Structure formats: C-alpha cells, structure tokens
Amino acid sequence: MRKTARGSSRSGTRKQPSQTRSKALVDALIQTTARVLLRDGWQALTTNRIARDAGVSVGSLYQYFPNKEALLLALVERLADEMTARLMEVGAALRDASVAEGIVTIVRAALDVSRRDAPLYRAVLVELPRQGALELFERVNRRLADALTEWLVDRRDELDVVDPSLTAHVLVTSLDALTDHALLFHPELLESPRFERELHALVSGYLGVRRPARARRSVNGRSRP
Amino acid sequence: MRKTARGSSRSGTRKQPSQTRSKALVDALIQTTARVLLRDGWQALTTNRIARDAGVSVGSLYQYFPNKEALLLALVERLADEMTARLMEVGAALRDASVAEGIVTIVRAALDVSRRDAPLYRAVLVELPRQGALELFERVNRRLADALTEWLVDRRDELDVVDPSLTAHVLVTSLDALTDHALLFHPELLESPRFERELHALVSGYLGVRRPARARRSVNGRSRP
Amino acid sequence: MRKTARGSSRSGTRKQPSQTRSKALVDALIQTTARVLLRDGWQALTTNRIARDAGVSVGSLYQYFPNKEALLLALVERLADEMTARLMEVGAALRDASVAEGIVTIVRAALDVSRRDAPLYRAVLVELPRQGALELFERVNRRLADALTEWLVDRRDELDVVDPSLTAHVLVTSLDALTDHALLFHPELLESPRFERELHALVSGYLGVRRPARARRSVNGRSRP
C-alpha cells in the first residue's frame, strides 16, 4: 500500500536510536538534510538525495524516520534545541545582571542566536513550508520569556514595568521578530553595530530606561553631564 | 519538463492583458489561486486545479502566466499592492498629525494592514516557500518608512531622534515584524487592545515620548504637560 | 499527497470516455493489461509497463483510471460482460428447447464460456488476488441461473424438480465450478468429449432424466429399445 503511511508515530523517529550506530545514522541524516537544504535548496531535498549524500540507503532513512516530514521536523527540532541550550546560558547570565547589563545581554543574545547557524536558520524559515516547524521555535521563545520575566520582577523598582510577564513576552517577541526579519531581508544588519544600538534603544525605551537626550548613541557609556 | 521553466520572462505576466477579457481572466486566476490556497492549502494548489476552479483551461492559464511561480507571485503582488494602497492613506493622514496622534496612527495602521485579509496573508506567509514573495512585502514597508521619515523630520524638535531615516526603518520593521509574528503565532493578539497598547508603548518609548500615567519611575523622562 | 488516491470513484474510470479517442485509449489499456498479464504474468503487470506497451504515457493511464486496481477491475468487468453477452444468447436458445436439447445447450454453454478467452480467464482467476473480481463473475452466473429457472419451470412436468430456482442455482454453480476447475487444473478437459459427456450425465442425473442403463454414453441418441 503506497497510499497510507503505516508507520507508528507519524512524526518523530521510528525507533529510539539507543545504539551508538543508530544515533550516528540519525545525526548524519539530519545534518545531510541541513547541508542539502543549504547547498541546493528546497527542491533538491528529496529523500533519495538525502540518503545518498548521507552515505546510506533510502531504506535506512525510512528505518529511522517514518516519512520525509518527520525528517524535516527533526532538523527543525534540533535547531530549536540548540537555540534553547544557548538561551539557557543567557538566563543564567541574567540572574545577577544590573539593568544596564541585562539589556545588553538580552539584545546580544537575540543577535547571537540568529547569527549562529544563520544560513541554516534562514533556509528553514524561508523554505520549509510546514506549520509544525514554527511551533517549535515558539517554544524556544517561551523559554527566554520566562527567564526574562524573572529578571524583570527582580528589578521592578528600577524599571517602568507593570506586568512583567507581558512585558517579557513583548520584548522577546519583538527581538525575535526583528532579528528574524533582519535575517530574512537584511542579513548584513545582524553584523552591524548600528542595528544592535537600535535594538538597545528600543528595549531601553520600552522599559523606561532613558539615557540623556542627544546622547542616545552611547549605548553602554557612563552618562555624560 | 517539471523543474525548468522554458518560458520567456520567468516572472511577470506573459503578455499585458490589454483587453478587458484578458484582464478578467488574470483576475479570476489570481483570485482562484487565493481561494484554493485558503480552502485546501498548499498541496491542493496545482495549476490544473486552479484553472479548473477558475473555469478556464490550463492552456489559458499558461497563456497569461509563464509558469506556476509567476502566478503565485502575481497573487503576492496583488496583496502587496492592496497594502501599499492602504498605507498611502496612512501617509496622508500622518502629514498633519501631532506626535501623539501620529504614533496612534502608525500603530493602528500596522495592525489594520495585518488584520485585513489576515487569513490569506497568513496563508501566503506560512505556505508559500518562495523567496520573491518576501521581497515584495519589503517594498511595502519601504513605502511606509518613507512617509514616516518625513513625519519624523517635521517633528524633529519634539522627538529624541537623531537619524530619522534609520529610526523610521526600525520602527516600520519592528511593527511589521511584530504584527507578522502575531499573525502567525498569536492571531488573537491582532484583535486585543492590550497588544495595541504594548505596541504603543514600544513606539513611544523608542521615540522618547513618555506617557506620564505609566511612568512610575521615569529615569530620565522630562514629563510633558 | 502521495498516500491517498484522491480520484473520485476509486473504482471505475476516472472520466466517462465519451469521445471516440478516449474510448480507444481505455480499450487499448485494458487490452494491454490482458496481454501483459498473459505474456508475462502478474509480477510484470506494472502501471508503467502497461502504459508503455499500450503506447501511451503513465499519465494518460491515470487520466482514465484512478489507480491500478481500477484498471484491473475494468479488465475483469469486460470479461464478465463478454460472458454475459454470450449467456444471453444461451438464454434465448433455451426458450424453445426440449429437455434433451436444453441439457445439451446448457452444458455446451458452460464449456464454451470457459473455452472462449480461456487463457485470459485462467490468468485472471489464478493471478488476480482481489475480491471484487470474484463478485463480478458471480453476477454472470446469476444471469444464467435466471434463464435456467424459467426453462425449468416451463418443463416442470417432465422433470424431477421441486424448487426450480434452487435447482437452477445448483446447476449453474456446479457447471461453473467444474469448468473453472478444469480450466485451472486440467485445461485439456475443456476440449475433451469425455468431459462433456460426464457433465451431461451429471446434469441429467440431477434433473432425474435417466437414459437407459448401460447406454449412458449415448448423449444425444434416441433411446434404443
């Protein structure tokens, strides 16, 4: 029967790669998927091509992924996991940060996450049409928002924040949306200090942290008289 | 031959639909494309299906569009044009608006544009994997940014703005990114006053306009009467 | 979606071949299916092979048959139709036949139907694993049984028949089963007078028509003293 996938879970791997060998195979397949996507784009991304490039047979691919979609999802999942891991560090760094330091940390984190694996992340955002992928990235943001909320609560006195949870959400969403947007349409911005400065200003302004007028450009400077 | 288009121009209509009949046909095809995309999704969006639903033959479709991609692009183009038209009105309304009024206008415009044709816009964002489409939407933003730049220049005295063009760009990008993001992941936000309020706060803060009510502890704000 | 056939009827042709051209194509495909099945057997019966041998593209095949199964069913249907047509003639010939003539007619009909297209019929019986096919052949038998029932009723006085309908059914089923069996395991029997004679004896005996003892072999002879 060609028509219906009879695999078990329909999304997710077909069998838990407990053995080392299997793990390596799954890894190779996901990485090859990324590579092919980057090198030759969406239309070159066929299961046969992936398998061949990964140095295995199609049969092996289907031993570990019930169908093509599952493989794609695994790629996205992996990307999301890496982002989450990096954001966990940000959360830790945030704990003892002053307001000024915190803002810098957050802005920098947003940029870093986008910069890292930027081309792949971009390809995934642009080329993969699937819904499920987007939800995974949402989860990543939720993680960061939680860490940020905590930080905002701790600095309630110094900041113009009424609802920390909402504010955190808006901040994360904004930064995510802005960096994603930059990644898609103005990749060069991700490397531009000017862009970082503007993000800084946006966050500062939103949080009610004003630097002296006419001195906006000194991001991190001690206020001049 | 599937992958390689041997048609002439590769993007844009194959012939200018000068006759009324042709124009109507092109319209019907684009609208049908939208309808099919909305009703049955990306997978159902085949040229044969579109032609049939539009009441014409595939041959006719290919008389006016060199290939499928061109048809998709035409749909996106039409959407972008409608947005631009609406933003032109915003630009006009902006001319004589005070700072406070302007901010409201801009925020509202961003939301309105996303809300209008939200399902179709969403479908296009989520389902169409093509690169070209995104660039079209960029053009729309550029239009708004220009109008906004002018407005910022005129109100230079009242605002904490050094580089109006850059500020306009960041504002437009932010709002666009935020509303797109909301459209994709939290459609309900587009209808929520809370979301509008936060966008408002973001813009105000970024422009250095403090709203007194909320300024529990305005670090450096000069409260205005 | 590759998995589910989205064709309309799932069994039967995808579109009514109203045009002459289409009819010819459908015919060619069915005949080619038969030819391939006969020449190279079940495993050679792939859609691509059939299309190629029929001198058309696979695409065309799928224009007229929603899937492989439908094509196979069409072949069986055609065979069943031809049998039915031939049996209609038998029904007519039966009307005015005497008891003795009728028995000869029926036995001969059973053999004729099996002999005609015997190899194809055999291939279909042996090789096509599908259920639906079998039901079609059942319909054919029902037709013959009806004609036979009428005949039995008309000759009630001369025959040892209590329930004509049941008797007709048993007769038809027996003859069908016996000839099918012969077709499958002893094809040579279909051409053997001996076999015909035995069928004759079976039917005669079942109907209570006894020929003089020790003279059983004279099938059609006028009884000798």
Added chain:
Amino acid sequence: MRKTARGSSRSGTRKQPSQTRSKALVDALIQTTARVLLRDGWQALTTNRIARDAGVSVGSLYQYFPNKEALLLALVERLADEMTARLMEVGAALRDASVAEGIVTIVRAALDVSRRDAPLYRAVLVELPRQGALELFERVNRRLADALTEWLVDRRDELDVVDPSLTAHVLVTSLDALTDHALLFHPELLESPRFERELHALVSGYLGVRRPARARRSVNGRSRP
C-alpha cells in the same frame, strides 16, 4: 533484489529441521503466516512482519525458507496435509459402507473438509496468487478419488457406472469445486442442510441412484425397494 530468488532450491525448506528447536521454529513461522494472513490480509504478509510476529529475526526465517514463496507454499502444504489426513479416515470409513451410506459419507466429507479451517482455507484460496498452491490441493483430491474408485468398483453391480476411475474423478472434482465455490461466494451454504441435500441429489443422480421420495416422475428409473 526483489524479483529473482538467488536461493538454492526455490521451493521446499532450505534445510531439514532435524533438531527439535528448528522444527518448532518452522512451525511457528508457518502458523504466524496463517495468523497474519487471516488477521491483516495479503498486504500485511511481509517477511519482516511474519518474523517479528513469530518472535524471530528475518535472518532466521531465511535460514529455513529460501524465499517468501517457499514459506507460503509450506503453509499451503500443511493445510493440504491436514485435509489429506482427514480424507484418509473417510477412505477407511468408505470401505464397508453401503451405497447409500457411501454417498452420505462422501458428501459430508466434502463439506467437512471445507468447513474445517474455513477462514484460513478461504484466505489461501482468495489471497494467495501462486500457482503452486493450487497443485497441492489437487493432490488432496487425487487421494480421495483413489479411495472412491475402489469403493465404486466394489459396488459396480448396484451402480450405473462404466468407468469407475473417471466417475470418481468427476465426483471428487464436482464436490470440491462446489464446496470451494460455496466457501468463496456463499459461506453460509456450507452450514445449510439444503445445500447438503442438493449435493446428495447431485451425487445420487449422477450415480444413477434414485431416491424414491423425490422421484415425482422418474423417467426411466427402476424403483428399488
């Protein structure tokens, strides 16, 4: 490689399962084959599935069966063997049976054999497309025919039989064909006394044994006391 078996003997087990363990394994595989065929049909009948359900590895399956076909054949063989065993008893019972008893015995035997394992037997008949299988069942019939021939010869005086061997063959073939047919198309008949009565009438008529009760108008029958 799918189509071409490169195994040694092509039919029959690869090695004689001399050890108990091996015997058990072969048994398990055949039984599992039957179970899968019954539960999930022809399509689910893959070697991997069979092995898994039987609790062994595919490798082990191929240790004892050179290819899939051999396994299927073994299943059919087992079924045929069981039938043969049962028919041996019939042959014994026949020895001392009177004409009337013998007819009852034979008819009943035909029905019994079909009824036993009816679902599996049916599945094998309907679903297994292989040629070889059918020949096995032929062997079974030959066995019964031999026993029947002997019986006919012994009762030559009481019966209107010229060629016992041929008559036996026709009888066995008829009964087999009729019960198989019933199994496939009217399974309920196998349990119906009416059907048994008709088979009885068929055999009696064929053998020239008239039942007085029904002989409303026996054309030429010599009524026996």
Added chain:
DNA sequence: AATGAATGAGGATTCATTCAT
C-alpha cells in the same frame, strides 16, 4: 485565442533479501 488530452521525469515509499557481527 482557447482547449484539455497527453506527457514523462521525478518523488516518496516498500519490502524481499543479504551479511557483518
């Protein structure tokens, strides 16, 4: 200009079979 039947390369997926461990 319009039609829509025809095309056919290409894609996802299966499964009998092998062979290194």
Added chain:
DNA sequence: AATGAATGAATCCTCATTCAT
C-alpha cells in the same frame, strides 16, 4: 545459529507543462 540493520531496485502515482486541434 541467530540477529536485525542495511540495502536498493522497483512501484505507484503526481503534476507542471506542452501542443495538436
């Protein structure tokens, strides 16, 4: 002997595109 991961040829079916009418 047993395992089961790996193989890959082969299958069914799709759909963008063409072109004879």
